[in-house]
């Protein structure tokens with residue numbers, strides 16, 4: 001079921017959607033796979049080695065940069081001159097085989113009319129490895145990754161402006177899916193319909209903070225199936 005319905009106008013917009021935009025990590029695959037936990041651990045290791053500091057201090061710096069700059073990488077680039085490609089190839093050198101083919105997601109994506117995109121703060125190489133494992137690579141018109149965004153991460157509005165311009169996306173005919181609700185704010189501000197995909201570690205918080213999330217779901221496939229059913233009937 002669609003968990004939270006914002007009235008007929010919003011549903012009518014969904015029926016007319018031409019652009020489906022998906023975050024990658026913990027959105028297109030479940031957080032319970034612990035794939036992103038591998039990346040998180042790699043980031044901590046990278047910082048500990050780069051600055052020759054204990055892992056506990058590395059973890060603190062990692063999270064400080066994440067909260068201040070949107071991504072740990074952005075903080076490392078701005079403050080410490082870290083080469084983004086060296087960082088990204090290190091942190092995405094993980095075991096992608098923990099992800100299994102997702103036939104239900106494949107079918108749900110297949111039923112959606114319109115162009116589909118991946119919009120990620122990670123690298124295209126990592127996104128390709130993930131979607132190959134899930135068996136869904138063929139659905140996407142493009143991957144807009146952190147290098148395509150000139151290393152400016154979500155939720156910086158400049159990144160969204162770059163993304164919609166690059167792919168000629170009409171925001172009022174777009175739906176965006178994300179497990180980071182703060183990354184949905186600039187999307188909603190542009191006129192996109194937003195779907196917050198939540199899990200155990202990012203449960204919805206106060207209503208005020210969540211006002212830009214038009215829909216909430218803890219199951220992306222179910223949400224897409226409901227949307228497809230609605231679109232087919234409208």
Ligand SMILES: [Mg+2]
Nearest residue numbers: 023025026179
């Ligand atoms: Mg994510």
